[in-house]
Amino acid sequence: xxxxxxxxxxxxxxxxxxxxxxxxxxxxxxxxxxxxxxxxxxxxxxxxxxxxxxxxxxxxxxxxxxxxxxxxxxxxxxxxxxxxxxxxxxxxxxxxxxxxxxxxxxxxxxxxxx
Amino acid sequence: xxxxxxxxxxxxxxxxxxxxxxxxxxxxxxxxxxxxxxxxxxxxxxxxxxxxxxxxxxxxxxxxxxxxxxxxxxxxxxxxxxxxxxxxxxxxxxxxxxxxxxxxxxxxxxxxxx
Numbered sequence: 001x002x003x004x005x006x007x008x009x010x011x012x013x014x015x016x017x018x019x020x021x022x023x024x025x026x027x028x029x030x031x032x033x034x035x036x037x038x039x040x041x042x043x044x045x046x047x048x049x050x051x052x053x054x055x056x057x058x059x060x061x062x063x064x065x066x067x068x069x070x071x072x073x074x075x076x077x078x079x080x081x082x083x084x085x086x087x088x089x090x091x092x093x094x095x096x097x098x099x100x101x102x103x104x105x106x107x108x109x110x111x112x113x114x
Numbered sequence: 115x116x117x118x119x120x121x122x123x124x125x126x127x128x129x130x131x132x133x134x135x136x137x138x139x140x141x142x143x144x145x146x147x148x149x150x151x152x153x154x155x156x157x158x159x160x161x162x163x164x165x166x167x168x169x170x171x172x173x174x175x176x177x178x179x180x181x182x183x184x185x186x187x188x189x190x191x192x193x194x195x196x197x198x199x200x201x202x203x204x205x206x207x208x209x210x211x212x213x214x215x216x217x218x219x220x221x222x223x224x225x226x227x228x
Binding site: 008031032034036042043044045046049051088090092100101102104105106107 | 149154155156157159204208211212213214215216217218219220221222
């Protein structure tokens with residue numbers, strides 16, 4: 001099992017709809033979770049971080065964390081063509097040990113169709 | 115402007131040649147990282163440094179070397195021992211530690227083999 005897993009996609013969503021991206025992780029004690037957006041040919045850009053169970057909203061983006069089920073998701077409301085990108089999930093594994101490190105999933109490619 | 119800069123944007127390597135990728139940050143971050151990204155794949159950790167004059171190997175360090183003589187700078191050398199160097203190289207720095215660590219990325223360097 002990979003430490004951080006994402007469906008590679010592509011995920012195709014009509015403009016104006018809600019895009020839902022999911023990520024599962026292996027380490028039960030992980031405390032920090034991140035979503036990055038990466039446009040083609042560009043570097044990842046941090047869009048959301050979440051540390052507590054539940055929802056965290058920032059504009060059109062909502063991150064959802066369920067530590068018991070070990071998944072984190074990103075919802076994008078009112079999807080726009082400019083949201084078309086690859087979304088990387090990142091998890092800080094083993095946060096309380098000397099082996100603490102941030103692991104990235106391989107990303108989900110999202111395509112918003114007009 | 116605070117941020118992370120990488121140069122050059124594109125780099126061409128001839129067979130048997132060593133090349134050095136530059137990464138500079140003025141964010142006063144202690145930790146810096148080098149990742150490699152291949153098409154359609156996630157980020158793989160090459161080397162990281164949590165403090166000046168100290169660095170550790172990541173998951174794919176063979177064929178690469180680094181130095182950390184200054185807090186602001188973390189150059190990566192791709193040696194001739196790296197047989198498949200064509201990739202997108204990303205430098206990152208992070209604020210916070212342990213569960214509070216958050217990584218930010220530079221714009222990347224694309225390395226191509228002639």
